[in-house]
Amino acid sequence: MMVTTTETLPENLKIKSMFSMIEITYKIQISQKGLIKGFLERKxxxxxxxxxxxxxxxxxxxxAIIGVKHSTATHVFPxxxxxxxxxxxxxxxxxxxxI
Structure with missing residues (x-):
């Protein structure tokens, strides 16, 4: 699947149909993973x-998914x-x- 951050397509392509916007939020632990978990997930x-x-x-x-944008945020939990x-x-x- 083509994923692009732009709304402008290459000249040889056109949009046949369009769907509603999709959004996901993904959580990544960035501290206190522990030695074993950190080792197993290093790759x-x-x-x-x-x-x-x-x-x-x-x-x-x-x-394809066009116009992809992303944002990030951090939060500290116990x-x-x-x-x-x-x-x-x-x-x-x-x-x-x-053509």
């Missing part, structure tokens, strides 16, 4: 996991500090233009 790419969740939330007919990543985008069906 995880949690930012990619968050983006994958956005893609999973798109309608199955969509082949069990540790967390980073919250929010992604927002518009799922679309793209097709090639007949």
């Amino acid at each position: 995880r790419n949690e930012h990619q996991e968050a983006l994958d969740k956005l893609i999973e939330n798109a309608p199955s007919e969509a082949n 069990e540790g500090s967390f980073l919250f990543i929010t992604y927002i985008g518009t799922p679309v069906v793209l097709e090639e233009k007949n």
